[in-house]
Each structure stands twice: as structure tokens, then as C-alpha cells.
Amino acid sequence: MHHFDVETLPAGRWRNGGGATREIVSWPVGAEEFQWRASVADIDRQGPFSAFPGVDRTFTLLSGDGVRLTAPGTFDRTARPEEPLAFSGDLELTAELRGGACRVLNIMTRRGRRAARVDRITGPAVLPSGHAAVFYVLRGHWRTGTGRRPLAEGQGVWWDEHDTTPDRAATPLSPGAVALWADIAPVT
Incomplete structure (x- = not known):
């Protein structure tokens, strides 16, 4: 990440x-x-x-x-x-x-190589492996992955589909936390 x-x-x-x-x-x-x-x-x-x-x-x-x-x-x-x-x-x-x-x-x-889906999330999410992604914090504090420092508004993480990070969970750490998650998948 x-x-x-x-x-x-x-x-x-x-x-x-x-x-x-x-x-x-x-x-x-x-x-x-x-x-x-x-x-x-x-x-x-x-x-x-x-x-x-x-x-x-x-x-x-x-x-x-x-x-x-x-x-x-x-x-x-x-x-x-x-x-x-x-x-x-x-x-x-x-x-x-x-x-x-x-x-x-x-x-x-x-087009024809990658497809994106962007979702607004407010609760825990598990981000799929084999996909690239961008995780962007809108409000509050979030933790992504194991042992990562918390993310605040305007911060985030990205990874490509070859990333081997084992834990792709996103967890809100504060009430009212909101983030955007862009799932970017290869087109088969």
C-alpha cells in the first residue's frame, strides 16, 4: 500500500x-x-x-x-x-x-483494460485482492491494513493489483467517518 x-x-x-x-x-x-x-x-x-x-x-x-x-x-x-x-x-x-x-x-x-467502481463507505470494508484500489478519507479517521497509522481527511492509500499486502480491511476509527473506495479491476 x-x-x-x-x-x-x-x-x-x-x-x-x-x-x-x-x-x-x-x-x-x-x-x-x-x-x-x-x-x-x-x-x-x-x-x-x-x-x-x-x-x-x-x-x-x-x-x-x-x-x-x-x-x-x-x-x-x-x-x-x-x-x-x-x-x-x-x-x-x-x-x-x-x-x-x-x-x-x-x-x-x-476502456477495455480496466473498470472502476467508486463507493462511499461509512463502515468496515474488506477490499478484494487481485484488484487495484484507491482509498480516500472524506471525514473522520480510518485504519487500513495491519499496523498502519490512522488516516485523516484528505489522506489515503492506493495499491495495484499485484500488491501482496495480506490485510486489505478498512475500519472507521471515529463516529461519522466517511471514505471513498475506488475498486479498479482488470477487464477480462
Whole structure:
């Protein structure tokens, strides 16, 4: 398992100036083309989103009032707090901010090679072996694995499908603890 704290990840500005991305992981690490990618994006202003042909995305609002994503005639959905929203990276989307800047967790998978499912969890969970995953704390404190230090808001862990960590349990350590768990499975 690889630990991360979003606030210590370097932020790269978008080419269009509308936000910044803090990459958690792009797998395989160092490869020219990712199989899957996890990042946290700060969206500062409304405008076009970059298309990612051949990629499926799941977008979860972490802070802010909402983001409406539209592609004329094909897609019109609003991302609401802590509700994963899946969509095709092929779409030429425009983002409309509801009430100002926001932050999102963005999970991207290469279509036909990996598939992601993002769930909001509030209780103990056992994370499957043979899958990659990203575990991100929204509120409270959590423990993942045996002997790991507790994770707080904005922190998490990720691993690839080859990780041999024997204990993949996630346990809330405080009342009202909430986390996001992105299960990233190979497509067979």
C-alpha cells in the first residue's frame, strides 16, 4: 500500500487555466499511457474539460456546491457532494460551477483494460485482492491494513493489483467517518 496526503502532492495547473490537478497515481508508474489514474482536481472556474478518448471517468465532488457537466444533446449531469458520477472521457464537456470553486476526486480507467467502481463507505470494508484500489478519507479517521497509522481527511492509500499486502480491511476509527473506495479491476 502507498500512503498519500493530498495537501503534499504537487499541483499542476491545467493548460486552459481553469484549475489544477494533484496526481495520486498514474498506473503503470512512469508509463507513457496509463491503464488507470487517480487524482484530485481543484476546479477554479467554469469552462471546457479536456476530452480523454478511450477512457472512462468517475468524478466525485469532495468540496463545493456542485459541478454541472454538459455535452450538447448527449450529456447533462450535476456532480453532487460525495456522489460518484461516471461518464465517458470521449465527451467534449463543459463544466458549470454551482457556487464557486470546488475539489473532486477523479478516477480514470482505460476502456477495455480496466473498470472502476467508486463507493462511499461509512463502515468496515474488506477490499478484494487481485484488484487495484484507491482509498480516500472524506471525514473522520480510518485504519487500513495491519499496523498502519490512522488516516485523516484528505489522506489515503492506493495499491495495484499485484500488491501482496495480506490485510486489505478498512475500519472507521471515529463516529461519522466517511471514505471513498475506488475498486479498479482488470477487464477480462
